[in-house]
Amino acid sequence: MRYLLSYNNFEGFRIGIGGITNDRLSKRLRFEGYTAYGLKDETVKYNLGAAIRIGNFSNTWVGGSYTDDVREIASTSFATDKRVFKIYDPRPINISTFYNHKTWRGYIETKIIPKTETIWQLSHSEIRPLFNYTFVYDDHLYRDFTMSTAMVAIQWNPFSDYMQTPNGKIEFEKRFPKFSFQFTKSLPNFFANDFDFGKIDTRIEYEKNT
Numbered sequence: 001m002r003y004l005l006s007y008n009n010f011e012g013f014r015i016g017i018g019g020i021t022n023d024r025l026s027k028r029l030r031f032e033g034y035t036a037y038g039l040k041d042e043t044v045k046y047n048l049g050a051a052i053r054i055g056n057f058s059n060t061w062v063g064g065s066y067t068d069d070v071r072e073i074a075s076t077s078f079a080t081d082k083r084v085f086k087i088y089d090p091r092p093i094n095i096s097t098f099y100n101h102k103t104w105r106g107y108i109e110t111k112i113i114p115k116t117e118t119i120w121q122l123s124h125s126e127i128r129p130l131f132n133y134t135f136v137y138d139d140h141l142y143r144d145f146t147m148s149t150a151m152v153a154i155q156w157n158p159f160s161d162y163m164q165t166p167n168g169k170i171e172f173e174k175r176f177p178k179f180s181f182q183f184t185k186s187l188p189n190f191f192a193n194d195f196d197f198g199k200i201d202t203r204i205e206y207e208k209n210t
Contacts, residue, residue: 009096010130011070012040018047023167028053030061036069041130045069049105058112059168065105070130073097076201078180079107079119080155097133102126111169115162117155124148124191137195148193153182178205 006014018034025031030053035046051063072095107121127145135142161173180203188196 006092007090008072008092008098009094010041010098011038011043014038016045027167030063032065038070051109055110055112056166056168057164058110060108060110060112062108064107065103067101067103067105070098070100073099073129073131073133078155078182078201078203079121079151079153080117080180080182097129097131099127099129101128115157115160119151119153121151121153122149123151142194146192146194148187148190149184150187151182151184153180155180176206176208179203180205 004015004017008014014036016034016036018032018036020032021030030051031049033046033048035044037044045068047065047067047069049063049065051061054060054062072092103123103125105121105123107119109117109119111117125145125147127147129143133143135145156179157171157174158179159175159177160171161175162169163172180201182201184199184201186195186197187193
């Protein structure tokens with residue numbers, strides 16, 4: 001399970017449930033998904049995905065998913081991040097600027113490079129701002145957007161210790177700092193993509209016990 005409850009000015013209270021299967025169901029196939037409902041916007045959101053393992057030693061998966069959900073405008077997310085269980089997430093309480101996105105995603109994730117997790121991804125999104133917003137570019141007014149992008153994301157934990165198991169490599173001793181790199185490139189003229197751009201995201205994560 002993931003987020004059970006959150007609140008923001010657009011959805012009001014958002015309640016939902018989600019999960020991902022483990023190797024007790026299948027060692028080769030993985031299914032995941034979630035559904036949520038906003039009490040204020042009265043709209044159902046959901047995600048469905050599946051993947052197949054093609055490498056045990058490298059823990060390599062090939063998969064795809066479809067998402068119909070909302071996201072905070074100008075937010076950044078790293079593909080290698082794993083959602084942690086939270087009963088309540090207070091951060092978005094004052095946020096009201098969201099957009100709806102319907103996104104198809106295909107990806108390969110692997111840990112074949114030591115102390116890293118890498119995701120290669122192709123995605124196509126239909127984006128609709130849920131507030132009064134228009135983007136002006138080359139004398140054209142954009143109210144809705146079509147995005148087709150390719151992305152590579154790397155999570156590098158050089159100081160952590162890993163152990164090889166029958167189900168792949170696991171990080172059993174987490175140490176900091178950790179480094180995240182992500183590069184996204186739009187694909188011009190691919191599924192009616194509207195823009196041509198490149199985007200770089202980086203992050204250094206450090207944790208200190210007190």
